[in-house]
Structures are given as C-alpha cells and as structure tokens.
Amino acid sequence: MRIGVVTFPGSLDDSDAARAVRFAGADPVPLWHADHDLQGVDAVILPGGFSYGDYLRCGAIARFSPVMTSLVPAAAKGLPVLGICNGFQILCEAHLLPGALTRNSALRFIHKPVRLAVENPETAWTRAYAKNQELLIPLKNGEGNFVAREETLDELERNGQVVVRYLDGAPNGSSRDIAGIRNEAGNVVGLMPHPEHAIDPLTGPSADGLGFFTSAVKALAGTGA
Numbered sequence: 001m002r003i004g005v006v007t008f009p010g011s012l013d014d015s016d017a018a019r020a021v022r023f024a025g026a027d028p029v030p031l032w033h034a035d036h037d038l039q040g041v042d043a044v045i046l047p048g049g050f051s052y053g054d055y056l057r058c059g060a061i062a063r064f065s066p067v068m069t070s071l072v073p074a075a076a077k078g079l080p081v082l083g084i085c086n087g088f089q090i091l092c093e094a095h096l097l098p099g100a101l102t103r104n105s106a107l108r109f110i111h112k113p114v115r116l117a118v119e120n121p122e123t124a125w126t127r128a129y130a131k132n133q134e135l136l137i138p139l140k141n142g143e144g145n146f147v148a149r150e151e152t153l154d155e156l157e158r159n160g161q162v163v164v165r166y167l168d169g170a171p172n173g174s175s176r177d178i179a180g181i182r183n184e185a186g187n188v189v190g191l192m193p194h195p196e197h198a199i200d201p202l203t204g205p206s207a208d209g210l211g212f213f214t215s216a217v218k219a220l221a222g223t224g225a
Contacts, residue, residue, distance in 0.1 A: 001026040001220050003213075004041035006071075006087075008033040008062050012049035013084065013196055020196040021045070024213035026220075033065040042220045043080035043124070044071060046087025048140075048194055058101060058143045059089030068094055080124040080216055081188045085141055088180070088190030097181055097190050098156070099148035104141065105173025111140040113205040114193055115167040116179050120160050123186040124219040128211035134167065135208035137193040144172035144192040146181075156181055163189055 003021045005028050007014045018028035029041050033051075038044065051062035062068065068090075075081045075096050083091040091097045104110060113136050118129040129135075148156070153175055156162055164180040172192070180191025195209025 001217055002029045002039075002041045003027070003216065004029045004031040004038060004044045006031045006033060006044065006046050006067055008049070008051035008065065010050040010053050011047050011086070013047040013194065014049070016194075016196040017045045017047040017084065020199045020210065020213045023199050023210060024217045026213070026217050031067055033062065033067050036066050036070050038067070038070050038074060043082070043216050044074075046081070046083040046090050047196070048085030048087060051086050051090065054086075054143075057093070059086060059091075059093040062086075062090045063093035072096065075188050078185065078187050080219060082125050082212065082216070083188075083190040084194055084196065085144070085192055088192055089143065091188060091190045096188050097183055098152050099146055099181070101143050101192070102145045102147050103143050104145050104171075109140070109142040110144065110171050111138070112171070113137065114139045114171065114179075116164045116193060117167050119162045119165050120182065122160075123163060123182045123189050123215075125189040125212050125215050126163055127219060128215040135164070135198075136206040137195055137198045137209050138205060139171065139193045141172060141192055144174065145170075146174040146178050146192070148175060153178075159184060164191055164193070
C-alpha cells in the first residue's frame with residue numbers, strides 16, 4: 001500500500017508525515033511539487049510547512065503547482081487526500097474543501113498540544129476512531145483561523161463535514177471551534193493540528209494522531225474500522 005507525501009518548496013513536515021505512514025504499515029512515496037505524476041499512489045498527504053514561503057497567501061501558490069493539476073481531478077474521483085496545516089490551506093485554496101484559513105485571531109503564532117474531539121469517524125482518515133473520542137495533538141500555525149460564510153458553516157454542520165473540533169475553544173479563533181473538515185464524499189480531509197507529531201509518546205504528547213494514518217491503511221485495504 002503506497003501513500004504519497006508531497007514536498008513543496010518550504011514544506012517542513014513531509015519527513016514526519018512519511019514516518020507516520022511507515023508507522024501505520026504503508027509505504028510512503030515522495031512526490032515533488034513540480035511533477036504531474038502521482039506515481040500510482042493509493043492516497044496522498046499534503047504536509048505542513050510554508051509552501052512557497054506563504055507568499056501572496058498561505059497555499060495560494062501551491063494550489064497552482066504541477067502536482068495539483070493531477071491531484072485535484074484524482075481527489076474528485078475519490079482518491080483519499082489528507083491536508084495537514086499548510087496542506088489544509090492548500091486544499092481550501094484548490095476548492096477541494098470549503099472555507100479559508102486566515103491569520104490567528106490573536107495575531108500570534110501558536111505552538112502547543114490541543115485537545116480535540118472526533119466528530120466524524122466515518123471518513124477515509126478517521127475510521128480508526130470512535131465518535132467523540134478525545135485526542136491530544138500538537139497545533140502549530142500562524143494562519144489557522146478557519147472561516148466561512150454562515151450558510152457554509154451551517155451546511156458543514158448539517159452534513160457531518162466537521163471532522164474534528166477543539167475541545168477547549170479554538171486557540172486560533174476558528175469559527176465554531178472547527179479544527180478539521182471533510183468534503184462531501186469524505187475522501188478529502190483537512191485539519192490544522194499535526195497528527196504526524198503524535199504517533200509515538202516518545203516523540204510527541206501522545207500517540208493519538210496515528211489513527212489518521214491507520215484509518216487510511218484500513219480504508220484502502222477495505223478492512224473497515
């Protein structure tokens with residue numbers, strides 16, 4: 001089972017995402033931003049960092065990179081895609097997910113573990129969890145404030161597209177304490193916290209993030225939860 005990890009200029013967490021894929025029992029496949037070929041991978045992760053230096057707007061330039069010209073139609077056809085932090089920003093810019101990520105409400109960079117609740121355990125990236133399961137996962141961002149029109153937020157709530165929510169209030173000011181969402185089909189998920197930094201208690205605050213990666217492995221294998 002092969003899961004691609006895209007590296008953009010400025011990516012910081014691609015190696016961590018690849019490590020998480022290995023921990024989950026799959027083979028990480030490096031994908032370069034300038035290539036169109038997805039190399040036949042079974043799923044793709046857009047990792048955290050500062051793609052293209054966050055110039056113009058976070059994720060706005062990466063959205064037009066060659067690899068995205070292949071990824072966007074593949075995602076529309078059902079390819080599982082996970083965007084973490086900057087990856088979430090890219091997914092929103094590419095219109096694979098609704099809404100946008102803006103400057104943190106306190107106008108400061110945030111780096112700390114946060115408590116999350118799993119709201120939807122039925123996506124390709126969350127089926128290893130139980131509904132309302134509590135997770136402890138690091139958050140590190142300067143532009144993690146998820147915003148959308150009220151009607152869009154209502155639709156996300158109504159359709160079960162909120163995947164994870166901050167339990168102690170959104171430290172970055174995200175609307176309705178939303179930490180992560182999915183598309184309507186459930187194959188594309190974006191979240192601001194970093195599950196790849198919580199796969200082993202020796203290197204993170206918990207191993208609670210590993211389920212995002214084992215979920216994809218089980219989904220691809222067709223083994224269920």
